[in-house]
Amino acid sequence: MLELYKNIKKFRVQNDMSQAELAKLTGYTDRSSIAKIEKGLVDLSLSKIEAFADALGVDPGDLMGDEWESSVVDNARLDLAEHFNYDAFNIAKFQDAEHLDGISAHTMVCENRSEYTTKPLNCIPIYGTIPAGIPITAIQDIEGYEEIDPSMLRGGKQYFGLKVKGNSMYPMFMEGDTIIVRQQPDCESGQVCAVRVNGDDATLKKVIKQGATTVLQPLNPEYEPIFFVGSVGEPSLEIMGVVVEIRRKL
Structure with missing residues (x-):
């Protein structure tokens, strides 16, 4: 690692930068x-x-210098281990070094049915449906992948994508849109969320909290709101996450 520290000083001097200036920037x-x-x-x-x-x-x-490549590989393994909840030793066995060489520190292995391919850590799966009772990581109905801004992952946040079906949330959300959802079990009143109602597949609704009552409000006036008495988290109403982005292809 001595080469690293020598190079920091070398490039600082080349940039005519003081130690105080570099300290402020870093x-x-x-x-x-x-x-x-x-x-x-x-x-x-x-x-x-x-x-x-x-x-x-x-x-x-x-x-x-020469130490950069090995550091990238080691950090890729740590990212993989954290994502799959494995330790680094198991990741090393799961995906040998030659497959990790050259992968950036923001690299993970995404499971696509029985095949494993390398994809960026900020690459999230897009689901066609989210059936009741099945964890996100176990769903096989993956329609594709979308990349999100890596900064969105700070703090351990996790995301998934969902294809919009139907027109209950028209005109803000249209059938075929892809929504990016931040996984969380609760939300603020007024946020649009992916929710499960009475054990059915996930659906998209605006969640409004009115004391002990939770209202799932469609944006399309042709549809009626759904009322739940009791707190979010009851078996009849499960919030899966908050919508943070819409992606639409013209």
């Missing part, structure tokens, strides 16, 4: 932190190395 409070880093006294995470690369106007590989 989230440190003062120049002393940069001085310690340039002496190799502080270990840097991959995200911090990327922050230094951005501040210095270079690629992370320019800072780390």
Whole structure:
């Protein structure tokens, strides 16, 4: 890792940048932190190395040299392990190193029926239906994949996509639209959510909370609202997530 710290200093000097300026750009409070880093006294995470690369106007590989590729592979394995709830050892057995070489740190393995292919970590499955009682990760009716902004995944947030069927949410949502849903078991009043009603397949509705009553409000006036007495989470009403984006093909 000594090459990394030498290169940080080299590119800082080439950019005529002070240690104090670099500290400000990379989230440190003062120049002393940069001085310690340039002496190799502080270990840097991959995200911090990327922050230094951005501040210095270079690629992370320019800072780390030959060590960059192995770091990328190791971090890809950690991302895979977290996604599948496996430990890194099992991921190494599951997907051997030659398949991980060259994959970015935001890479995962997506399951598509019986085949495994490499896809970006920010690649989410789009479902045609979400049957009652089946976990999202076990559903086989995958119609495709969509990429989302990687920043949306911060904090461990998880997403799935769902094809809109019917016209109860017209005109905001039209049949065939793809909606991006952030998985969560509850919502704020007024948010549009993917919900399960009385154990049926997932549907799209605006959720309105009125004291002890929850209303599932269609946006199309031709459809009647559905009323539930009791809190969200009752067996008759399950919120699967909040809609954060609509994607429509013209």
